[in-house]
Amino acid sequence: MVSDFVLLPQFLTNGLVIGSGYVLVAVGLTLIFGILHIVNFAHGEFYMLGGFAAVLGSQLLGLPALPTLLFVAVLMAAFGLVVERVVFRPLSGKDPTNAIIASFGLSVLLQNLMLKTVGAEPMVPKSGFASGAIQIGNVFITAERIAIVAAMAVIVAALLLVLRYTWTGRALRALSENPTVALISGVNVRRVSLITFMIGSVLAGLSGALMSTVFMVQPNSGALIVMKAFIIVVVAGMGSIEGAIIVGLGLGLIESLVAGYMGNQLRDIVGFLIVILVLAVRPQGLFGLTTERS
Structure with missing residues (x-):
């Protein structure tokens, strides 16, 4: 029992790292899903592409950590622009099922394209940090994991400031509330x-770039992460960015505790149980006030 208590800070730290990756993916999906009403099942592949872009920038181009993240952001912004204009914009105003099917097709295309291009072998980008764990009390953590949490905090804070204080941010919020009035x-x-889709793509790509320094990246890396992102969006409530942040961190912490105390095989089940419970009690999500439109 004492040993279990000693391990609690380590489990919470691991959960914070995992939750930080969830937050970036889920916030990007929240923007696309909540504002554009696009159910993008290829969002996990955006995460995967961000990981491979980090490998390209750090290993092949030899970029340091921060320039690698900027490189990933630029590539994913360009990729998001192309996908929005080529895949989803022609389907705007039509049956939403068409966009869902298109996103599934895009997901399969990207997975198989990367599988054919780089193979199935997992890859790890160079972080540029010293190897080895840092001990803080009873917690052991690597510099890469600290960087994940720090980068998430900076990126999310910057996004919230943009949404609150810039014209683009006000336009995004207006479009989320009522597209007709916004027009x-x-x-x-x-x-x-277009800007919304680009931002969502960048957030997913940055999450993939950061998380791949710890968990590696391969063509099917996005398959599970997109399910976690949808769990977070549904539990938080469609369009709630603050809710996605809270629920994303919470899910990471809960999964880490479940894996640590009950077994790793139960970790991925807990999210779906939470969704069922929340939908039964509060169908609009924990923070889903924006779904109640007049």
Whole structure:
């Protein structure tokens, strides 16, 4: 019993790291799902591409850690622009099922394209940090894991500031609340939709780049992470960025505790149990006030 208590800080630290990766993916999906109402099942592949972009930047181009993240952000922004214009914009205003099917097709395409291009062998980008764990009390943590949490905090804080204090951020929130009123108010809906998709793509890619320094990356890396992202979005409530942050961190902590005390095989089940419970009690999600529109 004493040993279990001693391990608690380690489990919580591990959960914070995992939850930080969940947060970035889920916030990106929240923007795309909550504002554009696009159910993008290829969002996990954006995470996967971010990991491979980090491998490209750090290993082949020899970029340090921060320039590698900037390199990933630029590539994923460009990729998001192309996907929004080529895949999803032509389906705008049509049966939502078409976009869902298109996202499934895009997911399969990207997985198989990367499998054919780089193979199935897991890869790890160079972080540039010294190897070895740092001991803080009873907690052992690597520099890469600290960087994941720190980068998540900075990226999310910057995003919240942009959404709150810039014209683009106000336009995004207006489009989320009521697209018709936003259009009447002079918001360029197509432009804002494009920016939204690009931001969502960048967040997923940055999460993949950061997490791949610890958990590696391979063509099917996004298959499970997209399910976790949808769990977070549903539990938090569609369109709630703050809710996605809280639930993402919470899910990471809960999964780490479950894996540590009950076994790793139960870790991925807990999220689906939480979804069932939340939907039974509060169908709009824990923070889903924006779904109640007049």
